[in-house]
Amino acid sequence: MAGRPWNYRHDDLALRGELYEPVGTPNGRAVLVVHEADGIGQNVRSRCELLASLGYVAAAADMHGGGQVLAAEDIPAALDRFRSDPALVRGRVGAALEALFETTGFRPSAVAAIGYCFGGFAVLELARDGAAVAAIVSFHGILTSAAPAAAGSVRAPILAATGALDPLVPPRDVAAFEEEMRAADADWHLLTHGRAYHSFTNIGVDGLDDPRMRYDPVADAMSWAAATAFLEARLR
Amino acid sequence: MAGRPWNYRHDDLALRGELYEPVGTPNGRAVLVVHEADGIGQNVRSRCELLASLGYVAAAADMHGGGQVLAAEDIPAALDRFRSDPALVRGRVGAALEALFETTGFRPSAVAAIGYCFGGFAVLELARDGAAVAAIVSFHGILTSAAPAAAGSVRAPILAATGALDPLVPPRDVAAFEEEMRAADADWHLLTHGRAYHSFTNIGVDGLDDPRMRYDPVADAMSWAAATAFLEARLR
Numbered sequence: 137m138a139g140r141p142w143n144y145r146h147d148d149l150a151l152r153g154e155l156y157e158p159v160g161t162p163n164g165r166a167v168l169v170v171h172e173a174d175g176i177g178q179n180v181r182s183r184c185e186l187l188a189s190l191g192y193v194a195a196a197a198d199m200h201g202g203g204q205v206l207a208a209e210d211i212p213a214a215l216d217r218f219r220s221d222p223a224l225v226r227g228r229v230g231a232a233l234e235a236l237f238e239t240t241g242f243r244p245s246a247v248a249a250i251g252y253c254f255g256g257f258a259v260l261e262l263a264r265d266g267a268a269v270a271a272i273v274s275f276h277g278i279l280t281s282a283a284p285a286a287a288g289s290v291r292a293p294i295l296a297a298t299g300a301l302d303p304l305v306p307p308r309d310v311a312a313f314e315e316e317m318r319a320a321d322a323d324w325h326l327l328t329h330g331r332a333y334h335s336f337t338n339i340g341v342d343g344l345d346d347p348r349m350r351y352d353p354v355a356d357a358m359s360w361a362a363a364t365a366f367l368e369a370r371l372r
Numbered sequence: 373m374a375g376r377p378w379n380y381r382h383d384d385l386a387l388r389g390e391l392y393e394p395v396g397t398p399n400g401r402a403v404l405v406v407h408e409a410d411g412i413g414q415n416v417r418s419r420c421e422l423l424a425s426l427g428y429v430a431a432a433a434d435m436h437g438g439g440q441v442l443a444a445e446d447i448p449a450a451l452d453r454f455r456s457d458p459a460l461v462r463g464r465v466g467a468a469l470e471a472l473f474e475t476t477g478f479r480p481s482a483v484a485a486i487g488y489c490f491g492g493f494a495v496l497e498l499a500r501d502g503a504a505v506a507a508i509v510s511f512h513g514i515l516t517s518a519a520p521a522a523a524g525s526v527r528a529p530i531l532a533a534t535g536a537l538d539p540l541v542p543p544r545d546v547a548a549f550e551e552e553m554r555a556a557d558a559d560w561h562l563l564t565h566g567r568a569y570h571s572f573t574n575i576g577v578d579g580l581d582d583p584r585m586r587y588d589p590v591a592d593a594m595s596w597a598a599a600t601a602f603l604e605a606r607l608r
Contacts (some may be wrong), residue, residue: 219481233436243460293590300550300554314536323567324567325563325564325566326562326564326566327562327563327593327598328550328564329561330560332560354603356603357601358602361598361600362598362601364596365594365596365597369590370452371566
C-alpha cells in the first residue's frame with residue numbers, strides 16, 4: 137500500500153509529497169505527516185501506512201521541493217533557514233495543509249498534522265501560526281521557536297512527545313515550551329519519556345551510530361497510542 | 373462481568389477487594405487497581421472490567437479494610453495517616469500485590485499496579501519502595517512523598533498522568549516529581565494535560581460540584597491509551 141505522488145505548490149516551488157488512501161473503511165478524516173530533516177523516508181511512510189490502515193487519508197508533506205531527500209551535508213543549512221524564518225516554515229507546511237484540504241475536500245475539523253524531529257518543529261510552527269486544524273502532534277520535535285506563540289494565537293490542540301535525554305531538546309527547552317503554551321492559553325499535552333533520546337520513534341536511527349539518537353520501543357508505543365487516541369478524540 | 377470478593381490480609385487487618393477474571397482469551401498478566409480516597413467505586417470497577425476485556429486478571433485493592441467506602445468526613449484523617457506514614461501505605465498496597473501474586477501465580481514481570489487519585493499516590497509509594505512489578509501507572513495521583521525515592525531504589529517503570537490545572541498536584545509538585553525520578557535514575561514517563569483538573573479520568577466527579585475536579589474525555593482517552601500501551605510493552 138505505497139503512497140502515490142502528491143503534487144502541490146508553495147508559491148513558486150513545486151512540491152512532491154505522497155498520498156495514502158484509507159485501507160478498508162474510510163473514516164472521513166485526514167492526517168498530514170511532516171518528515172524529518174532529510175526528507176520523506178521509511179519512518180514517515182510507515183506512519184502513513186499505519187494511519188491509512190486506521191481509515192485516515194494520510195499525506196506525507198514535502199518540505200524541500202521536488203520530493204528531494206537532502207544529503208547529510210546539506211541538512212544544517214536547510215534547518216537553519218527554516219529555524220530562522222518562521223514565515224518560511226509556516227508557509228511551507230501551510231501549503232501542504234491547504235493542498236490536503238483541497239485534495240480531500242475535508243473541513244479543518246477533520247484534519248490533523250503530525251511530524252517527526254524537524255517535522256515536529258514544523259507542525260508546532262503551524263500551531264503557533266493559528267492553523268485551524270483539529271489536532272497537532274510533535275514527536276521529538278524542536279520545541280522552541282524564533283516567534284513564540286502570542287496569547288490566544290494557538291487554535292489547534294497540541295500533543296508534544298519528547299525524550300528527557302534528547303540533547304536536541306534539553307529540559308530547559310521543554311520547560312520553556314510548557315511556559316509558552318500556558319502563556320498562550322493553548323490546549324496542550326506533553327508526554328515526556330525519562331530515558332528516551334532524540335528520534336525515539338524511529339527504528340532506523342539505531343544504524344546511524346549517533347549518540348544523540350536511539351530507538352525506544354516502549355516510548356514509541358506509548359507516544360503512538362497517545363497520539364492516535366488524541367486524533368480519535370479530536371477529529372470530527 | 374462484576375468482580376467477585378477477593379479477601380486478603382495486611383497484618384491483622386482483613387481486606388476485601390474485588391477480582392475480575394479475563395473475558396475471552398486470558399493474556400497471562402494481571403493488574404492491581406488502587407482506588408480513590410473513599411474506596412472501591414464505579415471508576416475502579418469500570419477500569420477492572422476494561423482490563424479484563426483485554427485479557428488481564430484485574431484486582432481492585434482495598435486500602436481501608438473490610439471493603440469499606442469512607443464517608444466524606446472520614447477521608448481527610450485517613451489520607452493524612454497514609455500520607456504521613458510511608459511504611460503504612462507501602463505495606464497496605466504491598467499486601468494487595470502479594471495477594472495478587474498468590475491468587476494468580478503470576479511472576480512479578482507479568483504484573484502491574486495502577487491507581488487513581490489517592491491510589492495513584494499509593495502505587496507510586498510502591499514504586500519508591502522498590503516493588504519489582506513490570507509497570508506502575510498513576511492517574512492524577514499525588515506526586516510527592518514523605519520518603520522520596522533514593523538513587524537506584526525504583527525498580528518498576530513508571531507512568532504518571534497529571535493535569536496542569538489540578539490544584540492538588542500543582543506545577544511545583546510535578547517539577548519535584550520529575551527531579552526525584554531523575555535523581556533516583558528511575559525509568560519514568562510523565563503525561564501532562566495542560567487543561568485538565570483533578571480526577572480527569574473519572575466521569576463521576578462532574579456531579580460533585582467540586583471546582584478542583586473535572587472529567588476530561590480527551591485526557592482520559594489519551595492517558596488510558598498511553599497506559600495500556602505501556603502495560604502491553606512492559607508486561608511479560
